[in-house]
Amino acid sequence: MSYVKTVPALTRAGVDINVRRLNTLSNRRAQSTVASTQADQDVTNRESYSSRKSRNASSSPKISIDFELTQEAYKSKDNLELLRSLVVFKLCSYDLLVDKNKELMDISKFLLGKKAFEQFMKLTFYGQFVAGEDHKSIKSLIQKNRAFGVGSVLDYSVEEDLTQEDAVTKEMDSCVSATEKEGMSMDHREKQYKAHQQFGDRRGGVTGARTYFYSDEAKCDQHMETFLKCIKASGGSSVDGFSAIKMTALGRPQFLLQFSEVLVKWRRFFSFLAAQQGRDGMEALEQRLELQPLQEFMTTLGATGDFYGWFTGEKQGSGTIDRLDWNSLIDDRIKISDLLVVPNLEHAEEHSVRLMVDAEQTYFQPAISTLTVEMQRIYNRGKPVIFNTYQCYLKEAYDIVTMDVELSRREGWFFGAKLVRGAYMYQERSRAEEIGYEDPINPDYETTNIMYHKCLDYILDEIGLNRNANVMVASHNEDTVKHTLRRMNELGLTPTENKVYFGQLLGMCDQISFPLGQAGFPVYKYVPYGPVNEVIPYLSRRAQENRGFMKGSQRERELLWKELKRRLASGQVFYRPSPELGL
Template identity: 25%
Template sequence: MSSGELLKTLLNLQVMACGPLVDVGIKVLKSPVANHRFLKKPIEWCVKRTIYSHFCAGENAAEASRTLQKLWELRLRGVLDSGLEDAADNASCDENLQQLLATIRETIALPHGSVSYACVKITAIAPLSLLEKMSLLLRWQHRNPEVELPWKQQDGLPLFAPESPTYHAQTEPEPLTREEESNLVLALERLSKLCECCELQGLPLLVDAEYTSVQPAIDYITYTAAVKFNRGSQPLVHGTIQAYLKDSLSRLEMVVHETTKRGIPFGVKLVRGAYLSRETALAKVLGVPSPIHASIQDTHRCYDRCAAFMLEQASRGHGSIVLATHNFESGKAAAHKSEELGMRRGDLRVHFAQLKGMADGLSLSLVQAGFQVSKYLPFGPVPRVIQYLIRRAEENRGLLGNSRDDRRWISKELAARWFGLPRN
């Protein structure tokens, strides 16, 4: 990487590690000032040359192609993310679907092999109100197995473990209306169209996780598509497990047991989680124990246990895992584990992923060791992606501030280049 690129990365990381400065930036972007007719363009110009250029691939296929080409030269691949936010109705869901399909098709114009996965947020293709109501009903049925949900498919995969939280459903929810059942069918059809497009392009699909109020419905829709489209040795559809939830390992073990029994290859993206403040606040309001681990050390342990378990399954040919982590120790442990299990470096069943502009030291270490590594790349016009960036900044405050290792490594590299100082 050029010294100019390293210096720009260092400055961006330094700014994002300053919590008060990030708070001010978020407030400005969320305020009416950001849409003022005289200030909108200058603000977008500043965003594009700072946080946007740091995290995003570009506004269009041509810009994304240049970004991916630079990553590809470093043997890094990309996960294209359209940066779409929550949908309120079917019209916005259909619009989002078309943008997602266009993004997948645009990979044809990008360097061959440079894109590793497509990705989708179910909240972008299913109305948020529907997901919330479905999640309440699914939790109520988990508490009361005799309850029937006529819209629920009987051959689905397990959604809950015995210890999964059910406090969201305090009383029996109203059943889905006919219109809501119709909206669910439409949501499933939208995901099927995405899966068919991904099959045609040869791209596996990652489905992002959300907060617990809607996650059961997201898992239900994701697993329905997985049962339909995952076949052969490599799964097409990958759900997401968030390791900061206390029930994450149990849920992972249950769904892997079921898919193995049924001969369905299971794909999963493993993350730590990004909704800490939201989950803590909700549990406090309801007066119940928090669903997340009590400490970051517990979360690290859970992540590593989930990773080891899934790597063992992958080594037996029962699926694949995307290890989305910015933690150097977790990345190193997973790399050692995969080698202990006899999976050669570069094995498609094991993939690592980090955000563009974050944990570059980990990304480059893994790819130089021969592993498959991708960078998560938001992709699209600045006005569309700004809301995505705001939400990521709010959700990943700890991550943005915890870039000390990256900043230290970059500073040492620049000092070595400019002043001849030792790198170690």
């Protein structure tokens, strides 16, 4: 079984990526972008598209989903499942139970014994949020959901149950280089991209995202095998499934930290040069550098060489470069696709499974996103196989999305995105304030909503242009889902095109997922699975997340009660879901 290879020498060498020998770039990187006139042509295409979209919208049937119809929303659930949802959501609304959930589960396990405790969990929290213990036991739930129009994104949710002290020790050992451990000065490193002991336990202040800590390469290989089994399970249970992977599970996080720092510094240098030419304060895609002033400025800094030779003849002719051209200048002697182990993607294609690469903390994310885009460049040529995750609570989310869409357009591959609001807000804010760097998170929830819709609208417009773009709207926010449906109507996009997907977590927001699925939309549940005792850390965080979710809205409980009362009043005491009632 083959993997995309890793280059551990980079990590051992401290990831000192050379960006000075720019004239040694490979032809593939140098030719990856096209002339500025192509970007101008794309603007013209968008303008002409604006005049066409109203005609397309009027000729397409209007999409309308009623999320109040509980009989449709819950027809895949029997009465005991409805009752379980009501009980679990109610318990999640009590602060004391949520704050002490780990201690209460430990006490219950001690009093009940292992087998009775596992059975209790399967009847309550585990049964609500986790599909089963292994890839065999989850098949029935996946197939039932599929019969009612809902697909699956499989996510093996087992984590080590570490103490905080052990977690910090593992994190510091894996994020600090040998040079730093020997006490040598690392003052040139930016604070954001250095390991800090007070934030060594990355599980703190996180909602919903599982966390991996590096032990050794053997453990990474185990994670790899787990992901491959997950891919196989996705393919065996569904014809169009997804599987989720996490980059921090596959290698030493020190590499992600240092590679992220290199990438961010390189991008900041472009911003600095743009400011020198009076082009600061512009959106990322609009910023361009004029080559002649760039040559003159670099010469004043003492640099030598033919800077025109860095770029293709087309760029030399236009006399300007943009951020994508600049980003391509990272020394191509190091091939990005070789920097980190990822699952055998031919294996995923063989099983008709697509991969969702999860987003992580901002000090890892530039490297993770760059590696994911590199995989897209290779494997998304014929269809979208790799999906990158974009966190819309980030101030720079829109710039990142637009840059990646533009890159896919220039190079002719399928852009695949999952849009989320984000899972690390509290941790990110606390870390930025404590260590002393700019908070990367939007100031409030409303600003994040605006950012989410802005990113979503840009991708939907790209889909409307008949480009190769695809997006998963991963949201529990009903307003966001309605906004998406409204925009699809405006753009004349239909569910059967399979360009716009929806995603929610297993056990949550069924009143959104199932009506969408039964109306023909590609909608997916994130489906965690794993042994009861080994997914307790996941369940603990799910309780934390549901506290805020359930306190903020009583809507889901009200709809559950409404459907349960309707069934009892109509004599459906022993209601059983039937696949014939599905699609």
